[in-house]
Amino acid sequence: MGGRERGPPRGRGLPPRRLRPRERPALSERVLVVIPAWNEAANLHGVVGELRGARPDDDLLVVDDGSTDGTAELARRLDCRLVELPFHLGYGAAVQAGVKYGLRRGYPVAVTFDGDGQHDPADVEPLIEAVRQGADVALGSRFLSPGAYHGGLFRRAGRRLFSLLLRALTGLRLTDPTSGLKALGPRGQTLFALARFPDRFPDADALVLARRARLALAERPARMRQSHNRHSMHGGGRAVAYTFNMFLSLLVAAAGRESDLRG
Template sequence: MPAWNEETTIGQSIRELRETAPWVDLVVINDGSTDKTSAIAKSHGAFVIDLPFNMGVGAAMRTGYKYAQRMGYDIALQMDSDGQHPPEYIDVLIKGLEQADIVIGSRFQGNSTYKVSGPRKWAMGILSFMFSRISGEQFTDVTSGFRAVNRRGIAQYCDFFPAEYLGDTIDSTVMAIRSGCKVVQVPVQMRERQGGEPSSGPLKSAIYLIRSFFAFGISMTRRKTEPAGKDN
């Protein structure tokens, strides 16, 4: 669970996770927050890794996956700390790992009511089309940060999850597909963030999606890698 200045939401997010899935081991990656995010997460029983300064969500996620690999976990899940990802869908993501190495929770599949509009909707549609073409799978939400991975996916993300915030989910997913990992989507419901301030407004979100096209193109020009180690 990456977190940057989420003191208003992280406590509730952790409580909800504990109530719904008490069996999970929670690791909060505090990405250089300047508020009480770290202290609140610790007070709610989370194990917290404090990064020395704000390094971006890509670096935070890579830190989390490296922790999962070092600790020998068979499965790792990522979810936001702002309450957008309902933990009751964790079982749905894990179930998807029976047929894949990486499972993405889609806001726009099945009976989801989540809506986007304008340039963001158009850009996400084009990205989904491009991913569907290169993978042979149907994608509708390639920017989703609600994911589950097996050991092979963990190894893949440890090696290729970009530390910089330049289409990080795009780059990492393209490289996973090109490395031979099986990537699929499952339908989930998502909510609007439950409090605090988003890390980027509408303009920055649009710019991020435009940059994602460049990240996709750059990833497609990289040399194909050998598949990451298969899970035991």
């Protein structure tokens, strides 16, 4: 992706976190949480704080997608791992860069977790457990969680359309195929890191490719909260363009070649 990778900074920004009295798990047992972020400085502090409070042993990786509001600098101050893309490439490119980071370092599980505050850290563990039980890709579904925020009428209709289209094209019965909350095992990470899918609207395409690669998929309930960032990756009028473009992209992916499964 052409991004620059940075580990946690030393001696800069906020004071270093206190060392916990217990040892952290070995890398081979740890989880990498990939946080794609585009102009999320207003939300990132809260997202990182919630994740660290709920999952102190996870490694947090912020993938800054060409932000102009200081998102990358805030990630450094928060002592997160950081990948900086050279300019705004899109949500899919940010996710792929983060998954590649984890795959190269041997994390057994990578979780994609949006940087706008809509995901709940409490929903991460059931997804990880699904991967440990054999799923290659586990998705968090707001439609399996009573009382979860489902978005406006247009978004709900779009997700329903994607579910029906995905079922017709692949036989997959998923309730929330556009969910950004996912846990990926080694095979799932390999697919997301190497497959060819659009930079800006990859969600349903990735599931089509996962099906063609015979990966095991699972869904678990997840609570989605409303994002108030109109300039985020999913905000404002981008939702309309996202829906239209992903509909076309899904048709193309379903008719794709075997080479699309390789980088």
